[in-house]
Amino acid sequence: MSQKQEEENPAEETGEEKQDTQEKEGILPERAEEAKLKAKYPSLGQKPGGSDFLMKRLQKGVWGIISYPLSLEPKRVLGMKSVEQKYFDSGDYNMAKAKMKNKQLPSAGPDKNLVTGDHIPTPQDLPQRKSSLVTSKLAG
Amino acid sequence: AKSSHWKKLLNSFLIPNLSKRKADIISTVEFNHTGELLATGDKGGRVVIFQREQESKNQVHRRGEYNVYSTFQSHEPEFDYLKSLEIEEKINKIRWLPQQNAAYFLLSTNDKTVKLWKVSERDKRPEGYNLKDEEGRLRDPATITTLRVPVLRPMDLMVEATPRRVFANAHTYHINSISVNSDYETYMSADDLRINLWNFEITNQSFNIVDIKPANMEELTEVITAAEFHPHHCNTFVYSSSKGTIRLCDMRASALCDRHTKFFEEPEDPSNRSFFSEIISSISDVKFSHSGRYIMTRDYLTVKVWDLNMENRPIETYQVHDYLRSKLCSLYENDCIFDKFECVWNGSDSVIMTGSYNNFFRMFDRNTKRDVTLEASRENSKPRAILKPRKVCVGGKRRKDEISVDSLDFSKKILHTAWHPSENIIAVAATNNLYIFQDKVN
Numbered sequence: 001m002s003q004k005q006e007e008e009n010p011a012e013e014t015g016e017e018k019q020d021t022q023e024k025e026g027i028l029p030e031r032a033e034e035a036k037l038k039a040k041y042p043s044l045g046q047k048p049g050g051s052d053f054l055m056k057r058l059q060k061g062v063w064g065i066i067s068y069p070l071s072l073e074p075k076r077v078l079g080m081k082s083v084e085q086k087y088f089d090s091g092d093y094n095m096a097k098a099k100m101k102n103k104q105l106p107s108a109g110p111d112k113n114l115v116t117g118d119h120i121p122t123p124q125d126l127p128q129r130k131s132s133l134v135t136s137k138l139a140g
Numbered sequence: 141a142k143s144s145h146w147k148k149l150l151n152s153f154l155i156p157n158l159s160k161r162k163a164d165i166i167s168t169v170e171f172n173h174t175g176e177l178l179a180t181g182d183k184g185g186r187v188v189i190f191q192r193e194q195e196s197k198n199q200v201h202r203r204g205e206y207n208v209y210s211t212f213q214s215h216e217p218e219f220d221y222l223k224s225l226e227i228e229e230k231i232n233k234i235r236w237l238p239q240q241n242a243a244y245f246l247l248s249t250n251d252k253t254v255k256l257w258k259v260s261e262r263d264k265r266p267e268g269y270n271l272k273d274e275e276g277r278l279r280d281p282a283t284i285t286t287l288r289v290p291v292l293r294p295m296d297l298m299v300e301a302t303p304r305r306v307f308a309n310a311h312t313y314h315i316n317s318i319s320v321n322s323d324y325e326t327y328m329s330a331d332d333l334r335i336n337l338w339n340f341e342i343t344n345q346s347f348n349i350v351d352i353k354p355a356n357m358e359e360l361t362e363v364i365t366a367a368e369f370h371p372h373h374c375n376t377f378v379y380s381s382s383k384g385t386i387r388l389c390d391m392r393a394s395a396l397c398d399r400h401t402k403f404f405e406e407p408e409d410p411s412n413r414s415f416f417s418e419i420i421s422s423i424s425d426v427k428f429s430h431s432g433r434y435i436m437t438r439d440y441l442t443v444k445v446w447d448l449n450m451e452n453r454p455i456e457t458y459q460v461h462d463y464l465r466s467k468l469c470s471l472y473e474n475d476c477i478f479d480k481f482e483c484v485w486n487g488s489d490s491v492i493m494t495g496s497y498n499n500f501f502r503m504f505d506r507n508t509k510r511d512v513t514l515e516a517s518r519e520n521s522k523p524r525a526i527l528k529p530r531k532v533c534v535g536g537k538r539r540k541d542e543i544s545v546d547s548l549d550f551s552k553k554i555l556h557t558a559w560h561p562s563e564n565i566i567a568v569a570a571t572n573n574l575y576i577f578q579d580k581v582n
Binding site for chain 2: 087
């Protein structure tokens, strides 16, 4: 009886793979999930455990990451947690840190953090390194 | 039906953290060997140590609460100029050394650097110097006419943390584990591809004992995910991989332990294979039992117990949240499928515990085969409230107290938990908050 139902309800599904999924759905929910994922990202590689996947895991946060298929966001191909902020060099890093500090202290003038550009920086202009002794909220 | 006593947990207290700062996210929790101290590390590189109150005869019902003992900044963010990447200050792991004198020692590590910290108490200070006054200002020698002997006087207790050793520049990849050896002289640090052996006294050298980096990186198929020394045999250690396997190595066999002594792998039914198979089989934590006879591994959906004497399959498998199988697609999209859950044994190795989503955590009694799901949340955090078992409803009708899979909050994950070495006291880290639960006092 159930077999007949399956044949009568191809519904929106097309393709061999989908029919396979329908049959296996009762046995293996992962396959159904896999089909969902492949429907969303057709160029997703067959084997996520390949060297590409792991290589990117190792290079968390590195600038100049290896090229990836253009159809996918880096996150998908990386198959890992979101990549950290990449920096061009240490100047870029310090600028980003300064910008973060700028957000926390709205009273500070924006010009103070623009060290590069029109004027030669002086020690007073450089963003301060964050203080070491920040109390943890856990300590109350 | 009557629940067994261990299921009734009395909520001792919650360490509240009202901040939503990312820096306050707890990244590791660890009791010391006596259970007197509990250390937490967070994303901001800080370590907070709690100490258990001495039990007093007057307050029989308060079985030793944990209060803040010491706080210090262990790691700072750094910038690797050569690779142009930021080195996070997040504390990945803390491991205590067994206590050998009045001071406490612990190892804390971020992605790149391991540090040995000494935490000591000072409750006396010298007074009566000749050349300095009480505020420390130098006295004019011409005004000094007599000599006195400085004496030690009691002062308010001060707890100081000082970095005693810094073990740096030994890891190209990100450190995921540290483990103190039972010889108390050495410890290991493991990153994605290599494991190094250190002597506590020597910071400018370490021995590489495992190296799985292939000559050609294109051939890379797996990485090291966790590693731990055997609790009694100082020559033995295990490490787990992203492919769901565990290797046991014996350092007496050779200097470089690339060839394992034992290889633990559960055979997989090829017809069950899917896109997600390898990702969910990746082991996120491996822990020896206190007895040293078993190892426990945590992968995305299960906790497994292995007998060291049997390599071809685990002796026990426990489902943590099998209902997530039908959610794998969205869990992959929101990265949750890569969450690294830890697992812990209780002191007698009879109960194992691990975290899940929605601030749930699970306990499995290995003897009775019973399990329970509990929640670490503010609603349950009234003092002496008994935790109510929770249940996730998989499909069909949802009972009043149950929660459906679709209502689970995947941002509330319990990755880090710890169990007191001898008592039924557990520490559960729920994002920014630390919960400590104790067994009910009858």
